[in-house]
Amino acid sequence: MTARFRLRRAAPLLGVLLTVAACSSGPDSSGPAQATPAPSGSVAAVCDKEPAGPATAPAGAVVVDPAVPGDLATKTRSAAAGTTFWLKPGKHILGDDKYDQISPKDGDAYIGAPGAVVDGRKINQYAFTGHGTNVKLTYLTVQGFAAPRDEGVVNHDSGDGWVIEHSTIQDNDGAGLMAGARQQVRGNCLRRNGQYGINAFSGSTPITALVVEGNEIAGNNTGDWEAKIDGCGCTGGVKFWDVNGADVRGNWVHDNHGTGLWADTNNNDFLIEGNLIENNDSAALIYEISYNAIIRDNTIRKNNWVDGRRYADKGDNFPTPAIYISESGGEPRIKARTAKIEISRNYLENNWSGITLWENADRYCNSPANTSSGDCTRLVPDVKTCADPAITSGPLLSDCRWKTQHVDIHDNKFVLDPAVVGCQASCGRMGLLSNFGTYPDWSPYKGAVVQEAITYKQDNRWHDNSYAGPWTFIAYTTDRILEVGEWEGSPYSQDTGSTYTAQGGG
Numbered sequence: 001m002t003a004r005f006r007l008r009r010a011a012p013l014l015g016v017l018l019t020v021a022a023c024s025s026g027p028d029s030s031g032p033a034q035a036t037p038a039p040s041g042s043v044a045a046v047c048d049k050e051p052a053g054p055a056t057a058p059a060g061a062v063v064v065d066p067a068v069p070g071d072l073a074t075k076t077r078s079a080a081a082g083t084t085f086w087l088k089p090g091k092h093i094l095g096d097d098k099y100d101q102i103s104p105k106d107g108d109a110y111i112g113a114p115g116a117v118v119d120g121r122k123i124n125q126y127a128f129t130g131h132g133t134n135v136k137l138t139y140l141t142v143q144g145f146a147a148p149r150d151e152g153v154v155n156h157d158s159g160d161g162w163v164i165e166h167s168t169i170q171d172n173d174g175a176g177l178m179a180g181a182r183q184q185v186r187g188n189c190l191r192r193n194g195q196y197g198i199n200a201f202s203g204s205t206p207i208t209a210l211v212v213e214g215n216e217i218a219g220n221n222t223g224d225w226e227a228k229i230d231g232c233g234c235t236g237g238v239k240f241w242d243v244n245g246a247d248v249r250g251n252w253v254h255d256n257h258g259t260g261l262w263a264d265t266n267n268n269d270f271l272i273e274g275n276l277i278e279n280n281d282s283a284a285l286i287y288e289i290s291y292n293a294i295i296r297d298n299t300i301r302k303n304n305w306v307d308g309r310r311y312a313d314k315g316d317n318f319p320t321p322a323i324y325i326s327e328s329g330g331e332p333r334i335k336a337r338t339a340k341i342e343i344s345r346n347y348l349e350n351n352w353s354g355i356t357l358w359e360n361a362d363r364y365c366n367s368p369a370n371t372s373s374g375d376c377t378r379l380v381p382d383v384k385t386c387a388d389p390a391i392t393s394g395p396l397l398s399d400c401r402w403k404t405q406h407v408d409i410h411d412n413k414f415v416l417d418p419a420v421v422g423c424q425a426s427c428g429r430m431g432l433l434s435n436f437g438t439y440p441d442w443s444p445y446k447g448a449v450v451q452e453a454i455t456y457k458q459d460n461r462w463h464d465n466s467y468a469g470p471w472t473f474i475a476y477t478t479d480r481i482l483e484v485g486e487w488e489g490s491p492y493s494q495d496t497g498s499t500y501t502a503q504g505g506g
Helices: 071-078 305-313 449-457 484-488
Strands: 062-064 084-087 090-093 109-112 116-119 136-138 141-143 152-154 163-165 168-170 175-178 184-186 189-191 196-200 207-213 216-218 236-240 243-249 252-254 261-264 268-273 276-278 285-288 291-296 299-301 323-326 341-344 347-349 355-359 407-410 413-415 429-434 460-463 466-468 472-476 499-501
Touching (some): 168 175, 236 243, 285 291, 449 472, 472 484
Parallel strands (some): 109 136, 168 189, 207 243, 243 268, 268 291, 276 299, 341 407
């Protein structure tokens, strides 16, 4: 859940070998096509352009007939584990009970013929469920399922080793996909789902070795859940929870009604590279109470206009960013491919603001301000130990906090044209700040303790970046707005080696 305190060198994209085309309406879909034009490079623009599945059944496959209601679920139940099912062209439906669903066995594979659609008709809650492992779905359209909030339609129970490729998962309630360990999500169209495109949440053990590559993730959160539950932190293109090892590469993440990519609560060891993230209502990327990530070679543009303008209109001075690092940082004691958060070689153009590093002084294990209630850091196994008097001295004084530390921001290009964004003084900011700690009464972090730490003592550094346009900088607290010379000078000493030009425009 969001921890925002409410006082509160252009890089080449990785080549993903997918056809570039705009996202538009698919078979039996409803709702308008996405308005954002397709990218001109080779990043993933796949909606309505996925490769077609086989027109005839593969050898040995069980043929599933759309003319027989429930045929897919019935044949799955009766077949042995490791069966391949080929879905004939047409609309495949389940029964008329909301709990009618398909429960794959270990190693089952589902292959769609051209035009094969699994449709929940807004009757069934879930499509593919259960704890079967190493299940594979390819060339299918899955739509019209009515999953409740925080639940998902495909891999509902977070089975391990699933592979979902070249499929369209659209117009469902809840999340299009859940995720399990070693899951691979490649070359799919994940659009117009009610809450998320993917909800990478297991609930029992951390998800490991997750791959999300070459997908188009667009227009999700049609249910507008943040408006229904204020501050729920429960929307966006993809949400990651307690994922230990993820590669997120070459995706086109756009026009989601919320955040594009959001890693929330004890995630670790992320590689986020070569993505195009644009036109999302909130931040392009949030990395929250998590650890150790590489964020590089992404193009990030026109994000957070909706939330940024909303904050500005109510006089909130918080630097509403494209990349939001919230109580997250490098931690060498936690195994990962890096011991810091490195943000490099990204191109950020005409977002509401740039990068904000934030640490809520009142948010830590066992604090009522920790919106991820019940969770503690990866360094402290029992949340109850973070209490007075033990928390007032080491090691718990340090380890009970998720710290924004060891963040290295370099060789990025930041471009801002306020006329394009439609803002005046409140956009085009970088942020390095905290709040004045106030509660609970037993907190050892009251006062300016965390403001001093994040600003001066926790190895957070901008350097060797390129700026175009009228950028300003917020440090220590929201009312300390700095010009370039102040930001570069003592005591902040930021952006050594960086360059500045007055005009934005790409």
